[in-house]
Amino acid sequence: MTQPRNDIRNIAIIAHVDHGKTTLVDGMLRQTNVFRANQQLTERVFDSNDLERERGITILAKNTGIVYNGITINIVDTPGHADFGGEVERVMNMVDGVLLLVDAVEGPMPQTRFVLRQALEKGHKAIVVVNKIDRPAARPDYVVNATFDLFIDLGATDEQADFPVIYTVALEGRAGYQPDTLGPDLRPLFETILDRLPPPQVEMEAPPRLLVTSLAYDNYIGRVAIGRLWSGTLRGGQPVVSINPEGQVTSGRVNQVFSFRDLQRVEQGAVTAGDIVAVAGLPNVGIGDTIADVTDPRSLPPITVEEPTVRMTFSINDGPFAGREGDYVTSRQLRERLRRELESNVALRVQDTDSADRFIVSGRGELHLAILIETMRREGYEFAVSKPEVIFKDGPDGLREPVEHVYLEVAGDYLGAVSEMLGRRRGSLLNMRYGEDGTVYGEYLVPTRGLLGFRQPFLIATRGTGIFHTLFHGYEPYLGDINTRDRGSLVALETGQVTSYALMNLQERGILFVTPEDQVYAGQVVGQYSREDDLVVNVCKTKHLTNHRKSFAEINVGLTPPRILSLDEAIDYLGVDELLEVTPKSLRVRKKQLDHNVRQRAAKQARVEVVA
Numbered sequence: 340m341t342q343p344r345n346d347i348r349n350i351a352i353i354a355h356v357d358h359g360k361t362t363l364v365d366g367m368l369r370q371t372n373v374f375r376a377n378q379q380l381t382e383r384v385f386d387s388n389d390l391e392r393e394r395g396i397t398i399l400a401k402n403t404g405i406v407y408n409g410i411t412i413n414i415v416d417t418p419g420h421a422d423f424g425g426e427v428e429r430v431m432n433m434v435d436g437v438l439l440l441v442d443a444v445e446g447p448m449p450q451t452r453f454v455l456r457q458a459l460e461k462g463h464k465a466i467v468v469v470n471k472i473d474r475p476a477a478r479p480d481y482v483v484n485a486t487f488d489l490f491i492d493l494g495a496t497d498e499q500a501d502f503p504v505i506y507t508v509a510l511e512g513r514a515g516y517q518p519d520t521l522g523p524d525l526r527p528l529f530e531t532i533l534d535r536l537p538p539p540q541v542e543m544e545a546p547p548r549l550l551v552t553s554l555a556y557d558n559y560i561g562r563v564a565i566g567r568l569w570s571g572t573l574r575g576g577q578p579v580v581s582i583n584p585e586g587q588v589t590s591g592r593v594n595q596v597f598s599f600r601d602l603q604r605v606e607q608g609a610v611t612a613g614d615i616v617a618v619a620g621l622p623n624v625g626i627g628d629t630i631a632d633v634t635d636p637r638s639l640p641p642i643t644v645e646e647p648t649v650r651m652t653f654s655i656n657d658g659p660f661a662g663r664e665g666d667y668v669t670s671r672q673l674r675e676r677l678r679r680e681l682e683s684n685v686a687l688r689v690q691d692t693d694s695a696d697r698f699i700v701s702g703r704g705e706l707h708l709a710i711l712i713e714t715m716r717r718e719g720y721e722f723a724v725s726k727p728e729v730i731f732k733d734g735p736d737g738l739r740e741p742v743e744h745v746y747l748e749v750a751g752d753y754l755g756a757v758s759e760m761l762g763r764r765r766g767s768l769l770n771m772r773y774g775e776d777g778t779v780y781g782e783y784l785v786p787t788r789g790l791l792g793f794r795q796p797f798l799i800a801t802r803g804t805g806i807f808h809t810l811f812h813g814y815e816p817y818l819g820d821i822n823t824r825d826r827g828s829l830v831a832l833e834t835g836q837v838t839s840y841a842l843m844n845l846q847e848r849g850i851l852f853v854t855p856e857d858q859v860y861a862g863q864v865v866g867q868y869s870r871e872d873d874l875v876v877n878v879c880k881t882k883h884l885t886n887h888r889k890s891f892a893e894i895n896v897g898l899t900p901p902r903i904l905s906l907d908e909a910i911d912y913l914g915v916d917e918l919l920e921v922t923p924k925s926l927r928v929r930k931k932q933l934d935h936n937v938r939q940r941a942a943k944q945a946r947v948e949v950v951a
Contacts, residue, residue: 341540344613348536349567351415351430353458354440355448355808359470359509363440364403364416366512368602370525371405402433402565402615404599407529413599413615417454427454428644429552429626429685431461433567433615436536438528439465439486443477443506443518446485449746449808456493465490465502466531472506472518479506479518503535539567541612546632547571547579549616550639551624554683560595560619563604564630567615569639571632574609581621582629584641590633594620626685644686647701648741648787648811651708652725653677654697656920658929659834659860664922665721670696673722676715687711701730704809705791705910712921713906721922725931726913729787731817738817741787743809744769749801751777756800764789765818785809786818792911793823824914827873829866830930831859835879842898845876851901852928853878862933864917867902875935904928 352360402415415434417427437458441447447455458465467486469479483504490500505528506521507514514528515521548569555563573579577593597604597617610616618630629638655661655670662668667676677689677698688701702708705727712724732739745766749757751773758768758781766785773779790809797805829849839855851866859865859878868874904912909919909926916938920927932938 340544341542343538344541344543344611345538346409347411347413347539347613348436348532349413349415349434349539349613349615350436350438350532350536351417351434351458352438352440353417353427353454355442355445355451355454359442360416360440363438363468363470363507363509364414366509366525367405367412367414367528368403370512371407402599403602404615405601408533410533411600411614412529412532415615427457429642431457431463432550432642433552434463435539436464436466436532438468438532439502440468440470441482441486443469443472443479443482444474446478446482447489449744449810452489452493453810455489459490459493459495459499462499464499464536466528466535467502467504468514468528469504469506469518470509472521473508473511477518503531505531539613542570543572543612545570545612546635547573547577547612547630548632548637548639549573549618549630550642551581551626551628551630552642554624554626555617557619562619562622562624563597564618564621564624564628565615566618566630568610568612570612572609572611573616573618573630575606578633579621579630580633580636581624582631582636582638583625584627584638586638588636589623591621591624593618593630625682642685645703645811646730647686647688647703648730649704649708649727649791650688650699650701650730651727652692652697653700654694654723654725654918656721656723656922657696658723658863658920658927658933660858660920660927662721664924666719666923668721673720674698676718676720680711684711703811705907709907709910712910716906716921716923719923723918723920723929724910725918726915727791727910729791732814734814734816736816739814740817742812742815742818743785743787743790744812745783745785745790746808746810747779747781747783748806749779749781750804751779753801753805754779754781757781757797757805760793760796760800761785761789764793764821764823784812784815786815786821789821789823791823792913795908795911825871827868827871828864828914828917828928828930829868830873830875830935831861831863831865831879832875832877832935833879834860837865837878838881839898840882841876841878841880844880845878846899848874848876851899852904854901855898860929860933861935862930864928864930867912 354360402413404411404413415430417430439455469482505514506518512525513521513523514525516527549566551564552566555565557563573593573596575593575595579591579593581589581591596607596610598607598610598614604617627642631637655673681687681689686703690699692699729741761783764785766783766789769782769784771781837853837855837857837859842851849866849868853859853865865878904926906926909928912928913919916931918929918931920929
């Protein structure tokens, strides 16, 4: 028999990127006395790792518990970007309701659709929070109506579509039931959570069962499994079994159990059904496993996430500068790190290849894989990655490829250039409308292949003002060849130090990526050529010695500043015959085959085969 546990609410906060989820959590923590009055606070306290703070987005789902009027509210902050949808999908197994945050100006955005769909499919009720209501261009009536239309469009039940609306300014920690009458605090939001979101339904007398939805690691107690306890009671020292999704049963013993309070894990003697808890003492437990009683080893339905659509090859760095900057450079270390990532990153896949030093890593998008690369780089790993490529499938009507639903916002002046770019990338227009300020809102279906490397030329074409978001649409029949690269590379001829004299003569050939005194090697890409093919150049060329004196400072003054590629830009730039060498200190684009003569013979042979 199930019964409600009225002293708990389990909620997730979901929204599009940058609509204020993490800021709202900050306000909720402050107003439930989580912090001391004199405590120095950082903004977005839930964005705890460096990458989240730098990029201003939530990457990993995190949870905590607060107490309001004697009732524990377990809060889970989720990513808003579709590339991290695996985090959202597994979190929905832990909660009973959601707060859907919507910007008071922008309204529901593409990734609002993605995260809301996940919640509605689980049958969760929602409270709609219209945030940033103090913005001058706020239009709350439009936003609420558009959100209701989105609920209906996603197939919400009548009960789900009858959602309460709260208006907030998360940055100031204020909320109200009407947009023009906000209270001094978030009390209206807390009251609505307790009144409108259901308590967990639990079986208190049944044997314990817990579905592991995330993992943490502690230097003292080892691996910590986090999830919702669906039934029964768990105690420290209790013998249990863990059952993986394949049905394999492993015996173990719980050392410690914790609940979450005020940004901390608090050790408990026992935890009961309905709560979100942490369990230590099971070294081999993984995400999707069920922790169950020894006498009743039944598993819960495993976590399912959408399949990856993009993959890259990770390999050891075999370039001339290999091993100079990284702490972990061997294939064994690379393999162990990727396997360790699989334990917590449920949307990732890693496959071995016929080579022991190369691995195929598949994810939900370029950003998903780029975050993994940047994380490993900061941990001291040195390796090389290939250009991202999409994952094709065989269907009854032939080859099928992933297609994305693309939402664009561009100024009318740039629409022609953007439409031409998407046309070349096999995009098809679905819908277009014009805003009052001349902004054009477009929807396209574009093959995922066409969006690899799209961000940089899109920003250039729109002078940095365009915005686009993508959602996975599905697999469609292969749409034909796409040539997304119309510029070649400037490739270094020899190994040595870059000279300003050489760059002065080369800068008219294209955009340079290197500066004087940089060390380069033969086969390294040192710039983008202004034409379609590659050009081998000598960036180490020195001026012949004469008795004529000339200041090198004059040369440096005449040099155009180089384009220094970020990780995202370098991944976008890669060609099919190129690799990105990633080290803790450097990012170098290089040819897979470093020897210019070998590349030249291979290109000549390819031309002969085409003619034949």
